[in-house]
Amino acid sequence: MAQWRVPEFEEVRELGQGAQGRVVLARHKVRGTPVAIKYLTAGAAPEARDRFRDEARMLGRVDDPNVARLYRLVEHGDDLAIVMEAVDGVPFKEILRRHAPLEPEAALTVLKGSLLGLAAAHAAGVVHRDYKPANVIVPADGRSRLIDFGIAVVAGGASAEGTPLYMAPEQWRGEPATPATDVYAATCVFYEALTGRRPYGNGDRASIRAGHLGEAVPAEDVAEPLRPLIARGMAKDPADRPVSASAFVGHLDEVAGGAYGPDWESRGMRVLAGAAVALAALFPLAAAGLVPA
Structure with a gap:
């Protein structure tokens, strides 16, 4: 039996598939506008359907240039789809895989863009809960964009899900998710960008859990001016982290400007843009011959 599709769009190519469903690149049949459409797996359980609707609601609360935009949630009988902005760029995961460790200015630029996107989500009362390199897209201009609010929750909601x-630490303990939860994850990725390593290794779940819960924050592994950012952002107690992503941006700007000069961000953006363009074959819109409307 043929799978249902949002009728006014034609599918161009599949972008990804997982347990929850599949994401495709599509274009409007009349206007030609490119979009990304996430389809929930057919026959999904009621709980999965509720979560899918929650994802759309969470994404719909956030309106910020550092976050991929929601266009609409489509329901057709038992079928559901989320139509959202198609960001033409490369996952930060791919940049790290090929180029890490990055120059400090580039790592700082990604952290700042991510914190600005997270701050917009937090201002809307949303905690992302799954910030990771695969959920950050870097376009050709070097400005990162945050995607995938699939397990986002209202601030204060349960936090026992995420990418290990x-x-x-509070996610491992099943405590409430707060903006500080996202700040921690973003700082872990910042550490990875600077060192080429995950903060607590790539071992099994138990060893990773032990690291996040009990091992010292590895701030000494990075350049001295950046150690306060790692130490604060990855503090074990959420109360010891910056009170918000926006507050952390202010501290980051101060540290980066003092260590790398007033033009640090423009230099970092050029490095990221170069790394992204070198991987232009992975840009979904460019590969499909589409241009954003």
């Missing part, structure tokens, strides 16, 4: 490599 970047989960905050």
Whole structure:
């Protein structure tokens, strides 16, 4: 039996597939506008359907240039789809895989863009809970964009889900998720960008859990001017982290300007843009011959 599709769009190519469903690149049949459409797996359980609707609601609360935009949630009988902005760029995961460790200015630029996107989510009362390199897209201009609010929750909600490599101690303990939870994950990725390594290794779940819960924050592994950012952002107690992503941006700007000069961000953006363009074959819109409307 043919799978349902949002009728006014034609599918161009599949971008990814997982347990929850599949994401495709599509274009509007009349206007030609490119979009990304996430389809929930057919026959999904009621709990999965509720979570899918929650994802759309969470994404719909956030309106910021550092976050991929929601266009609409589509329901057709038992079928559900989320139509959202198609960001033409490369996952930060791919940049790290090929180029890490990055120059400090580039790592700082990604952290700042991510914190600005997270701050917009936090201002809307949303905690992402799954910040990781695969959920950050870097376009050709070097400005990072945050995607995938699939397990986002209202601030104060349960936090026992996430990607183990970047989960905050409170997530491992099943405590409420707060903006500080996202700050922790973003700082873990910042550490990875600077060193080429995950903060607590790539071992099994138990060893990773033990690292996040009990091992010292590895601030000494990075350049001295950046150690306070790692120490604060990855503090074990959420109360010892910056009170918000926006507050952390202010501290980051101060540290980066003092260590790398007033033009640090423009230099970092050029490095990221170069790394992204070198991987232009992975840009979904460019590969499909589409241009954003």
